[in-house]
Amino acid sequence: MKLKVIVYGLSLASLVFVLKILQYRYVVRDLSIEFYAGIVALLFVVLGVWVGSRLTQRKTAVVQTSSALSFKVDEERLRQVGLSRREFEVLELMSMGNSNNEIAEKLFVSTNTVKSHAANLFLKLDVKRRTQAVRKAQELSILP
């Protein structure tokens, strides 16, 4: 929200600024139009680069803060991936560095069950190893 306002405002301001410059050109007309075009182009490329990096930075920042919040955001993400609660619990303990056996003990189920959940969440996350699963979960910001 705030970002959009800033970006749009800045763009408009810059445009006005450039127009003013061009207006001024008619007074000081001693340089070629190509020169001014180059200036304008350069100026706006710089502006664009700046805006572009700002944009991406904000994007990741938002992702980070949202994951730092609570369960609700996670559940939405979970539904996007299709992970069930149990699968997510396994994934959490997995990311803590627990073995399947340790996860089984902590969840009061058998190792086989953990392996089933693991296999299912690997399918849903489209990964082959638990380390990949953890990484992908972090990238999807469903895990810290």
Place this chain on the structure above:
Amino acid sequence: MKLKVIVYGLSLASLVFVLKILQYRYVVRDLSIEFYAGIVALLFVVLGVWVGSRLTQRKTAVVQTSSALSFKVDEERLRQVGLSRREFEVLELMSMGNSNNEIAEKLFVSTNTVKSHAANLFLKLDVKRRTQAVRKAQELSILP
């Protein structure tokens, strides 16, 4: 490398393109210069945003993959833990979800060597599994 070439090439191409347009303007002069300025500005803002996001994307990627940037900060941390460069490289690839075999291929060494490095860094990090190693490395902020 490739990225820079592409970016610079694209910038130059766009500049030439705009200059051509302006040249053409002298033939079809029926629109105000403000209009053309707006077009140019808009065009280059879009280009800039694109380039900007590209740039930032690469930047983060570089930080993750290459050890060149993170070396300086890492080496201090590394000495605290006592990890050698090779062990750290293995740890990095490990955190990306690579298997020992894949790590071996990417480092041009045998799987046994990777396992040796892995065993050593497990000792130094005081962990038992690779998932724990990755987690601990993140907690020590020697890995993203």
Place this chain on the structure above:
DNA sequence: CGTGAAATCATCCTTTCGGGTGAGTCTGAA
């Protein structure tokens, strides 16, 4: 010139992971 750390590779062995398959229970929705 030795000495030690790092890097490399190996072999043997055990544990852990992961894939595949099947199957029973339970719950909530149609």
Place this chain on the structure above:
DNA sequence: TTCAGACTCACCCGAAAGGATGATTTCACG
């Protein structure tokens, strides 16, 4: 009630990971 999905567990098997030990080479440091 029936049915889908989740959860549970089991067995088998191959692949990956990890532990232990030893050997060689390289390279910097004293």
